[in-house]
Amino acid sequence: MTAPALKAVGLTKRYGRHHALSDCTLDIPASRVVGLVGPNGAGKTTLLQLAAGMLAPTAGTIEALGGHPASGADQLAKVGFVAQDTPTYANLSIADHLRFGAHTNPGWSQATAEERIDQLGLDPRQKAGKLSGGQRSQLALTMAIAKRPELLILDEPVASLDPMARREFMKALMGFTADDKASVILSSHLVSDLERVCDYLVVLVASRVQIAGDVDDLLAGHFRLTGPRRELAELPGGVDVIEESHTERQSTLIVRADVPLDGRSFTVEKLTLEDLVLAYMSKAMPAQPARESTR
Amino acid sequence: MIEFHLDGRSGVAPYMQLIQQVRQALRLGLLVEGDRLPTVKEVVAKVAINPNTVFKAYRELEYQGLVVARPGVGTFVTRTLTDQSLAAHESLREELRTWLAKARAAGLDDESIDALIATTVRTPTEEST
Numbered sequence: 001m002t003a004p005a006l007k008a009v010g011l012t013k014r015y016g017r018h019h020a021l022s023d024c025t026l027d028i029p030a031s032r033v034v035g036l037v038g039p040n041g042a043g044k045t046t047l048l049q050l051a052a053g054m055l056a057p058t059a060g061t062i063e064a065l066g067g068h069p070a071s072g073a074d075q076l077a078k079v080g081f082v083a084q085d086t087p088t089y090a091n092l093s094i095a096d097h098l099r100f101g102a103h104t105n106p107g108w109s110q111a112t113a114e115e116r117i118d119q120l121g122l123d124p125r126q127k128a129g130k131l132s133g134g135q136r137s138q139l140a141l142t143m144a145i146a147k148r149p150e151l152l153i154l155d156e157p158v159a160s161l162d163p164m165a166r167r168e169f170m171k172a173l174m175g176f177t178a179d180d181k182a183s184v185i186l187s188s189h190l191v192s193d194l195e196r197v198c199d200y201l202v203v204l205v206a207s208r209v210q211i212a213g214d215v216d217d218l219l220a221g222h223f224r225l226t227g228p229r230r231e232l233a234e235l236p237g238g239v240d241v242i243e244e245s246h247t248e249r250q251s252t253l254i255v256r257a258d259v260p261l262d263g264r265s266f267t268v269e270k271l272t273l274e275d276l277v278l279a280y281m282s283k284a285m286p287a288q289p290a291r292e293s294t295r
Numbered sequence: 296m297i298e299f300h301l302d303g304r305s306g307v308a309p310y311m312q313l314i315q316q317v318r319q320a321l322r323l324g325l326l327v328e329g330d331r332l333p334t335v336k337e338v339v340a341k342v343a344i345n346p347n348t349v350f351k352a353y354r355e356l357e358y359q360g361l362v363v364a365r366p367g368v369g370t371f372v373t374r375t376l377t378d379q380s381l382a383a384h385e386s387l388r389e390e391l392r393t394w395l396a397k398a399r400a401a402g403l404d405d406e407s408i409d410a411l412i413a414t415t416v417r418t419p420t421e422e423s424t
Binding site: 032033167170171174175177178179192195196197198199216219267268269270272 | 301303306308309335336339340341342343344345346347348349414417418
C-alpha cells in the first residue's frame, strides 16, 4: 500500500490573528498530478510550504509520502520543492547549479540533468542571470527533476511565463511524470494552466479547502441546471446547490449531485473545470468579485 | 503514426478527445492493423497533458478491442473501423427527414430544432460513451 502523497488533518497555520490556513483536511493519493487552485492570498503557498517542511503547523498534522515533513535527510531527499517564480542563482553558471545539485542531493542524476540542459540547447557555462524567464524556469525544473524526488511540489511555476514558455514547461513536467511515476503538486491562480495536466484538484479559498477530488469525478458529479424557477425550487435529496441565481421566472443552479438528475423540466449541462472552480470560489467569497481575481 | 491535438474549448474530456481521434483515424484508414500508437511519453511531450489521461484513453481503446498494449514495446492497432454502419445511414437519414418535417410543421425553426437535439443528446441519463 503506497502512502498518500499528502495527508493533512485539521491543518492550521496562524500568523498572529491572521489565519493563513484553517482546519485543512486532505488525503491525496500518490502518483497523481495535483492542481492546487485559488485566488491570490488563499493560502496556497502556506499549504505547499507546510508540505515541504519549510513551515511548521500551528495546529493539526501533515504528512508527505507518509513521513513528517522536515523530519530528516531521508524525507528531504524524497520531496522536491520549486519555490514561486522558479528562483535560480543569478551569478552562478548552469554547470555550477548542477554541481551544487549533485553536492546537496543524494539521489542526484547528473546524466538526467545534462541531457535536459542539452535538449534545451543551453550552454552550461552561461550564468543563470543571463537566461530568459522561460529558460530560468527550465533550469529550476531540471534541478528538481535531476533530484529524482518521489513528490515534486511547485509553487506557481508558470505564473510569470509567456504562453509559449508555459507550454514548454508543462511538456517537460509531464514528461517527468510519465517517466518517474512521481507525485506532483502544483499551484496556480489560473485554472487554464492546470486543466490539461491535473487529474486531481484542490480548491483553496479564504484559507479553507472548498473541495478536493479526482478531476473526472468532480466533472461527472457537477451540473448546471437551468429551468423554470418553481421547478428548481424543490430538488431531490443528494443534490447540493453550490451556486444559484434567479430571475423572476428562471433559475440557474450549479449543483453537486450523487443521484441521476431528471432533465425533463429543466436543462442539465455539464460544467467545464473552470466553471466548477469559479462556482466554489464565489460560494466561498460571495461579497467579492471572485471572477476578477481568478482571471 | 498519428499525432494528437487537444481542443481546450470543446468541453469534451481530454481522454475522450484522444479516443475520438484514434477512432476517427481508424475510420479514415489513417491507422491500420499493426500500426503503433505514440507512446505515453511522446504524447505528453507533444500536447502537455497528464500521462494518466493518455493511459486512460489507451486502456479504454484496449477495452473497446481496437488496440493491444505489448509491455515494453508499445500499443498496437488490432482492428480497423471500416464503416459497417454506413449501410444504416440512408434509412436513418430518411427517418430524420420525416422527423424534421414534423418538427417544422409543429412550428419549430432551425434554432429550436438544434436546441432540442442538443439537449436531448446531452441528457446524461441517455449518454453512452
